[in-house]
Amino acid sequence: MRSKAEELGLAEERRTVERRRELPPLPNVDKWGYVKTRFAPNPDFLIHLGNARPALLSHIYARMYKGGFVLRFEDTDPRIKTPIPEAYQRIREDLRWLGISWDEEYVQSMRMELYYDVARKLIEKGGAYVDLCTAEEFRKFRSERRACPHRDRPIEEQLELWDKMIEGHFGEGEAVLRIKTDLAHPDPSVIDWVAFRVIDTDKHPHPVTGSRYVVWPTYNFAAAVDDHFMGITHILRGREHAVNTVKQSFIYMYMGWRYPEVVNLGRVNLEGFILSKSRIKELLTKYPGRFLGLDDPRFGTIASLRRRGILPDTIREVILELGVKSSDATVSWDNVAAVNRRIADSRSKRLMFVKEPLEVCIEGIELPFKVSIPYHPSADLGERSYVMTNGCVYVEKRDFENNKGQVVRLMSFINVRFEERSGRAVAKLVGYTVDEARRYGAPIIHWVPKEHSVRARLYVVEGLRLRRVVGMAESSVKELNSGEIIQLVRLGFARVERTKPVPLLIYAHP
RNA sequence: GCCGCGGUAGUAUAGCCCGGUCAAGUAUGCGGGCCUUUCGAGCCCGUGACCCGGGUUCAAAUCCCGGCCGCGGCACCA
Structure with missing residues (x-):
């Protein structure tokens, strides 16, 4: 027994060592003299597994180089990607749960004056102009590689127009500030890109600043300015931002700033799950009653995975295995x-849950009978005891039918022969030990003592469907903590959603 | 319009930048065995792959060219 435990321990040790991969060094660290990274989510929804890649890697690198790590909420679009007030807090919770800590935190919507200042300076330097073309008009000029008529007006006029913009003289679509x-430029999307646009915040109030501002910076402007002022040295972000580096570098050029090092990361998909925030939001609006909230276990958000019983170390390991690519x-x-499974196994209590329960009474058992079962076969997680006075148990209907006339072992209890007598299911005691059961070649099945059972629900995710299974669980399920990861014998891992009034478990995986 | 990525076992991927140590690693799956609180975990054994065609080279999964297939991004979202 001890040698086996030793074997297990050694084996586990070896595996973790093998898994600990070195991350490649960040580029040009010596030129900056320090490292500071950031994670910049949009609080328009919860973060998902795909966001975990830049978040975790940025954080790990910051710690690896003993540098700084910044959390920045990018909430500069109250119209299309309207921030959700609770998202700010839930994102913080998700990050902490993932083991991420940050040294500084910023919210872009609270930094508007800074953006306005930089915009003014850019106009003064001749690096930006107020464009009053319609979107279509501008597109035409751009496709012909011609300047729009507003581009080369005198700086004084630009500044006046800019002030008017900020004061709210223009409606949505009537004016933008372009860099x-x-x-x-061969890529038309780079040509004189939009740095600020008008958003009617009476119609689309911002959850942080309400209707106070009507001119909002675009992602490229706000991120560029912030990365500079926050002293970010290394940006790890999705590959979809590659062109944005080109766009943002124009601001850096005008202002004489030094552009941070950029590492582009590929997107992450999770097989069988929806990760897209917009897709999830769409589903939630379209079928409001069909989901269990923003963190429904069918989604690929961090909160959903947590609710499903996935551990933070699992996510870290999965992301690290993908590498910096x-x-x-x-x-x-x-x-x-x-x-x-590997991480949860040694800390998960084993419990029995019987779906499609069939009552079977045991003949030949001496009553009362006390049975004590450790919660884990090798780890010390305590035990539960049941005193049975009537000898009746629940087993799965299928198990009974597949083993009629045969000997089975009720796990950690006794060996019985299943019989059907005048339509009634009975079980005859034939022995007590595992050795005996093996001599019979008896399958080991799970069971629940009738007197110590409780009706429980198990939710099983099947793609976009949620199968609701009702069954009988051991009464000790009520003593578990919600949030606990357990293993249902012969079924797999599950997370305790709640224990009252009817215990609810969410199935994780086999 | 413009920019970019990928094609390695049933599946998901590592390796490719700096060609040999790759008769290709890992996980999962599958088959068999051991173990026994499980149809789970663990342990042992086995199974199985470099998109196609040229080129460079003593040597190519790795470099170059072409082809085929698949995918993504940007343009008053982030």
Whole structure:
């Protein structure tokens, strides 16, 4: 027994060592003299597994180089990506749960005056102009690689227009501030990109600043300015931002700033799950009653995975295995489950849950009978005891039917022969030990003592469906803590959602 | 319009930048065995892959060219 435990311990040690991969060094660290990274989510929804990649890697690198790490909420679009008030707090909770701590925190919507200041300076330097073209008009000029008529007006006029913009003289779509780039740039999306646009915050109030501002910076402007003022040295972000580096560098050029090092990361998909925030939001609006909240276990958000019983170490390990690469990755659920199983196994209590319960009474057992079962076969997680006075148990109907006339072992209890007598299911005691059961070649099945059973629900995720299974669980399920990860014998891992009034478990994986 | 990425076992991927140590690693899956509180975990054994065609080279999964297939991003979202 001890040698086996030793074996297990050694084996586990070896595995973790093998898994601990060195991350590649960040570029040009010596030129900056320090490292500071950031994670910059949009609080328009909860973060998902795909966001965990830049978040975790940025944080790990910051700690690895004993540098700084910044959390920045990018909430500069109250119209299309309207921030959700509770998202700010829930994102913080998700990050902490993932083991991420930050040294500084900023909210972009509270930094508007700074953006306005930089915009004014850019106009003064001739690097930006107020454009009064319609979107279509501008598109036409751009496709012909021609300057729009507003581009080369005198700076004084630009400043006046800019002030008017801020004061609210223009409606949505009537004016934008553009960064002067290169009219001949091969990528039209780079040409004179929009730095600020008008958003009617009476119609679309911002959850932080209400209707106070009507001119809002775009992502590229706000991120560029913030990365500079926050002293960010290394940006790890999704590959979809590659072009944005080109756009933002024009601001850095005008202002004489030094652009941080950029590492582009590929997107992460989770097989069988919806990660897209907009898709999830769409589903939630379209079918409001069908989901268990923003963190419904069918989604790929961090909160959903947590609710499903996935541990933070599992997510860290899965993300680290993907490495620092610009290629997209699809994570298979089987692998997530395998990693989670390995981590959860030694700390999860074993409990029995019988679906499609069939009552079977045992003949030949001496009553009362006390049975004590450890919660874990090898780890010390305590035990539960049941005193049975009537000898009746629940077993799965299927188990009874598949073993009629045969000997089975009720796990950690006794060996019985299943019989059917005048339509009634009975079980005859034939022995007590595992050795005897093995001599019979008896399958080991799970069971629940009738007197110590409680009706419980188990929710099983099947793609976008949620199968609700009702069954009988051991009464000790009521003593568990909600949030606890347990293992249902022969079924798999599950997370305790709540224990009252009817215990509810969410199935994680086999 | 413009920019970019990928094609390695059933599946998901590592390796490719700096060619040999790759008769290709890991996980999962699958098959068999051991173990026994499980149809789980663990342990042992086994299974199985470099998109196609050229080129460079003593040597190519790795470099170059072409092809085929698949995918993504940007343009008053972030």
